[in-house]
Structures are given as C-alpha cells and as structure tokens.
Amino acid sequence: MKSTGLRTSPPLFLLLLLLLLLLQSQSQSFSKTTKTRYTITIEINGSPRSLTYSAETNLSVLATAFVIENKITQGEGCNGAREKSWYSCPARFVLGMMEEEIRRVQALERGGATIEESGRATAARVKLGMMEVGVDGEARELEANAPSTISTSTSTTSSTSTFAPVPCIPPYCSFRCADIPEEAVCSEWASPTNPFDRVQPKFCKGVAVYPIIIGVPEGDVVDCVPRKTNNGGGGGGGFAPMKPNNYNGDNEARNNYMFGHNEEHEYKRSYRRSFYGRTTKKSGWDCLRHYEILASGSVPYFVGLEECPKDTLAWFPKELLLKVQQINGVSPTSIDFSSFDYPSYYCAASSLLNYTREHLTTKAVAEYVLNTVNRNNAQRVLFLSGHEGVDYVRDMLLHGLKGIVPVVVDYVKPPHLYDIDENVGPKEWTNENLYGHGFTMARRLREFDDDESYVERGDLARRIKDREFDLVVFGSVHRGMLFWDEVKENYGREEIVFVDGEDEHGLGGEGGCKKWKEYGELGYYFMREIPDDCGGLGN
Numbered sequence: 001m002k003s004t005g006l007r008t009s010p011p012l013f014l015l016l017l018l019l020l021l022l023l024q025s026q027s028q029s030f031s032k033t034t035k036t037r038y039t040i041t042i043e044i045n046g047s048p049r050s051l052t053y054s055a056e057t058n059l060s061v062l063a064t065a066f067v068i069e070n071k072i073t074q075g076e077g078c079n080g081a082r083e084k085s086w087y088s089c090p091a092r093f094v095l096g097m098m099e100e101e102i103r104r105v106q107a108l109e110r111g112g113a114t115i116e117e118s119g120r121a122t123a124a125r126v127k128l129g130m131m132e133v134g135v136d137g138e139a140r141e142l143e144a145n146a147p148s149t150i151s152t153s154t155s156t157t158s159s160t161s162t163f164a165p166v167p168c169i170p171p172y173c174s175f176r177c178a179d180i181p182e183e184a185v186c187s188e189w190a191s192p193t194n195p196f197d198r199v200q201p202k203f204c205k206g207v208a209v210y211p212i213i214i215g216v217p218e219g220d221v222v223d224c225v226p227r228k229t230n231n232g233g234g235g236g237g238g239f240a241p242m243k244p245n246n247y248n249g250d251n252e253a254r255n256n257y258m259f260g261h262n263e264e265h266e267y268k269r270s271y272r273r274s275f276y277g278r279t280t281k282k283s284g285w286d287c288l289r290h291y292e293i294l295a296s297g298s299v300p301y302f303v304g305l306e307e308c309p310k311d312t313l314a315w316f317p318k319e320l321l322l323k324v325q326q327i328n329g330v331s332p333t334s335i336d337f338s339s340f341d342y343p344s345y346y347c348a349a350s351s352l353l354n355y356t357r358e359h360l361t362t363k364a365v366a367e368y369v370l371n372t373v374n375r376n377n378a379q380r381v382l383f384l385s386g387h388e389g390v391d392y393v394r395d396m397l398l399h400g401l402k403g404i405v406p407v408v409v410d411y412v413k414p415p416h417l418y419d420i421d422e423n424v425g426p427k428e429w430t431n432e433n434l435y436g437h438g439f440t441m442a443r444r445l446r447e448f449d450d451d452e453s454y455v456e457r458g459d460l461a462r463r464i465k466d467r468e469f470d471l472v473v474f475g476s477v478h479r480g481m482l483f484w485d486e487v488k489e490n491y492g493r494e495e496i497v498f499v500d501g502e503d504e505h506g507l508g509g510e511g512g513c514k515k516w517k518e519y520g521e522l523g524y525y526f527m528r529e530i531p532d533d534c535g536g537l538g539n
Contacts, residue, residue: 281307
C-alpha cells in the first residue's frame with residue numbers, strides 16, 4: 001500500500017482533526033480499561049507505519065483517520081476515481097487488516113494457532129453449500145438424503161486421505177445439456193487453436209513484460225453447454241439477472257451483487273440458464289466475472305471489448321466474443337427471440353466452453369508460466385507473497401501450480417484459498433467479508449497434517465540458500481517481496497518469476513508503476529494489465 005502525496009484540503013483537515021480528537025478520547029478510556037492491544041504495520045513509500053488499537057476502539061473511524069493522515073490512496077481492489085471519497089476504499093482495506101489481527105491474536109489466546117504456525121485445514125466443503133455434482137448432461141433425480149457416489153475411509157493409520165464429493169441439495173444437482181448443431185453448421189464458430197504460440201512478451205525500454213490472465217479453476221467449468229431456460233418469460237430477456245437499475249448500456253455500477261456470500265450455487269445457476277452474462281472493464285480489463293460466465297456455459301456480453309489493449313487478456317478469445325455479440329436479435333441489454341439465431345449461438349457457446357476448458361483454466365495459466373520460463377518439469381516451487389488477502393492473479397496462479405507441481409510451498413499461506421477445518425462450526429466462519437464473496441476462488445485447496453498434502457513452511461531462509469526449489473515465484477510485486485535478498489543471492493534470472501496482477505496502472509509517466517523496470521531484468525516479469533505502447537514509454 002503506498003501514498004501518492006495528495007494535498008489535504010481545509011475541509012478534509014477539519015475532518016481529520018475531529019477524527020483524531022475522537023480517537024484521543026477513546027485512547028484515554030482504552031488505557032484505563034483494556035489489557036489487550038493490537039498492532040498492524042503497513043509499509044508506505046518504504047517506511048513502516050504502525051497502528052495500535054483495542055477491540056473496543058471504533059475501528060472504522062481509526063482506519064479512516066490513519067488513511068487520511070498518511071494520504072493512502074491505493075489498496076486491494078481500490079480505484080479512487082470510482083469512490084465517493086478517495087479515502088473510503090483504502091480505509092476498508094485497513095479496517096480488514098485490523099479485524100484480521102484481532103481474530104489472529106484472540107485465536108492464540110484461546111490456545112489456537114496462527115495461520116503461519118499451523119497452516120492446516122481439512123475438507124468440509126459441505127458447509128459452503130456451493131458445490132454441485134452430477135453434471136453429466138441429463139437431469140437425474142437425487143434423493144435429498146442420498147447423495148451421489150461418495151467414497152469414505154475408516155482407516156486411521158493410512159498416510160493418504162480419501163476425499164469424498166460433497167452432496168448437493170435437489171433440485172439443482174444437475175442440468176440438461178443443450179443440443180449443439182452438427183460440426184458442419186458450427187465450422188464458422190471455431191475457437192482459436194494453439195493460442196499460446198501467438199503470445200509474445202512486450203518489450204518496454206528493452207525489458208520483456210509477459211502477459212498473464214486470471215483464469216478459472218478447472219473444477220468450476222461445466223461439462224457441456226446447459227439448455228437455456230432464461231428466454232425472457234420472466235423478464236430476464238436472455239441475460240443473467242443483475243441488481244435492477246444499475247446498468248445503463250455503457251457502464252456497470254459497482255456493488256451489483258444480488259447474491260449472498262453463501263449463494264454461489266445460485267450465482268452460477270443464473271449464468272447456466274442464461275444465454276448471456278453482461279460484463280465489462282472494471283478497474284482493469286481482466287476480471288473474474290468473464291471466466292465465471294464462460295465456465296458456466298454462458299457467453300459474456302463484453303461491453304467495450306474492442307478497446308482492450310492487445311497484450312492485455314492476451315489469449316482471451318476476443319474476436320469470437322465480439323462476433324457472438326453480433327448474432328441476429330442480440331442487443332446490449334436483451335434478446336429479441338423472434339429473430340434470434342439459435343444455431344449460431346449454441347455453436348459459439350460450445351466453442352467458447354471448449355476453449356475455456358483447454359486454455360483459460362488456472363492449470364492452463366500455470367502451465368503457460370512454467371513453459372515460458374522453461375521449468376515445465378519443476379518438482380518444487382517456492383511461492384512467496386507478503387499479503388494474506390484476496391489477489392485474484394496471485395491466488396489463481398497458486399491454485400494452478402498446486403494442481404500440476406508436486407510440491408508448492410506457499411508463504412504467506414492465503415487462508416481463504418483453503419477449505420475450512422471440519423471442527424469449525426457453521427457460525428464461526430464466513431466468506432461474507434471476502435472480495436466478491438470468495439466466489440470461484442475460496443476454499444478450493446485442501447491441506448491435511450497427516451498426509452502428503454501438508455506443506456512445511458518453516459526455515460525458508462536456509463532452504464533458499466540450499467537451493468531446495470526449482471523455481472521461485474513472487475506472487476505479487478506490490479504485496480511484499482519476502483526473502484528477496486536471499487533469493488537474488490542464490491537464484492538466477494531463469495529461476496525467478498515476478499507477478500504483477502494489479503488493476504490498470506500504466507508502465508510510465510508521472511506516478512506510473514516502475515516495478516517492471518526494477519525487477520524485469522532480474523527474472524521473468526508477468527503483468528496482467530499491459531497498456532499499448534508501454535503506457536507512453538515506447539518500445
């Protein structure tokens with residue numbers, strides 16, 4: 001998190017003064033009645049700034065005062081131009097860190113362990129109510145008390161855990177596949193082949209910057225294009241529903257979630273039953289929603305896609321998506337079913353789904369990265385990040401690497417990616433405070449302390465010096481460069497990957513990101529949002 005040095009206007013100064021007076025009053029009361037104090041430290045422009053508080057403090061007020069005092073204008077998922085107040089989003093970011101520190105310390109006081117110390121979770125996905133099974137193309141009747149095939153293990157000495165699929169709750173345990181026209185009819189809707197062969201690095205002032213995308217977990221991609229039932233009869237007009245009155249044909253309003261944090265199954269079903277799902281550029285061009293729509297067997301209606309820079313979303317099927325938006329009867333907000341070209345639509349949807357399964361999964365992204373750095377046979381990868389919160393590019397790349405590399409040591413371990421301990425009660429955890437409710441991302445990894453899934457995260461400085469790892473990945477150059485001194489002393493350029501998954505921020509100019517220049521010559525630099533002409537720097 002960094003400051004851009006905004007000036008404080010007189011009204012803002014008065015607000016800050018009022019906040020500080022309130023906090024001083026709370027601090028005096030706190031010092032008399034509270035024993036436990038919590039502290040978080042945030043690095044701002046290279047200088048650590050600490051914030052100390054109690055559970056009785058008004059955390060929201062303190063976070064806002066801290067942000068204003070330090071002129072913090074950036075944070076996870078923040079874009080000041082889209083907020084009513086420039087400090088609102090960074091304040092929420094700081095607030096989340098404060099709350100997480102309270103939970104961590106209180107867990108220790110109860111005799112528990114911190115995430116870094118234990119780092120262990122077991123599968124209890126049933127608590128999420130999100131996973132569906134039996135997507136086999138034909139609707140099947142399932143009894144509520146008779147889940148589909150579940151294997152169990154009663155052994156207490158085996159070193160390998162047996163996983164069981166989570167039972168779903170009818171009636172949405174399966175869906176019926178659509179009838180796809182014959183290949184001859186669909187020939188004009190073929191998706192690109194061998195897209196990675198055409199992906200090239202962009203050279204900015206002689207430094208190679210490689211494209212990267214978010215991707216989607218392979219297990220979230222449906223097996224076939226679902227038969228569409230959103231035909232406008234219920235007012236949906238063929239598009240997946242969104243919160244009413246927040247779409248004007250050009251830009252989406254923020255905060256358009258209709259679904260609660262425990263309703264991912266309904267969120268995905270809304271896409272499956274619809275012909276299109278609206279999406280657009282948000283703070284950056286790449287967005288998890290694009291992949292959620294595709295993985296559900298629907299088609300993104302991507303507003304403004306034709307303006308996307310060439311090297312951003314580098315192997316996204318842009319041309320095919322633009323073409324399918326021009327099918328007869330389709331407009332940006334609805335479908336005229338009296339003239340709608342059903343065969344062309346289903347041909348395109350099937351082609352896009354196959355392309356998603358082959359080239360847009362987290363596994364495909366991880367394989368692309370490994371192939372790019374000539375480490376496709378890597379056996380041990382060290383994945384470093386100084387931030388536990390949600391970071392889509394980092395999280396999805398980690399998910400993909402975990403699926404294809406035998407050993408991936410992730411430190412710091414992102415807790416939201418791992419399943420909930422089965423001893424945790426349903427009222428003791430939630431995805432509600434995760435960005436995007438954790439949809440399509442949270443709880444997809446498992447780790448047990450009694451089998452091969454357990455990851456040893458200790459003594460990393462020594463292990464780096466011993467060159468235990470085949471590749472070192474820095475999951476976010478903006479979220480902390482842990483063990484950087486040890487890595488650069490013991491690993492060469494061909495063995496280091498830097499990931500820049502930030503929203504669009506530019507490569508040059510006043511206030512532009514300079515991380516690519518700092519690290520691009522020391523390893524492979526992968527960037528999510530690559531502007532044309534290197535952001536005005538030239539090639």
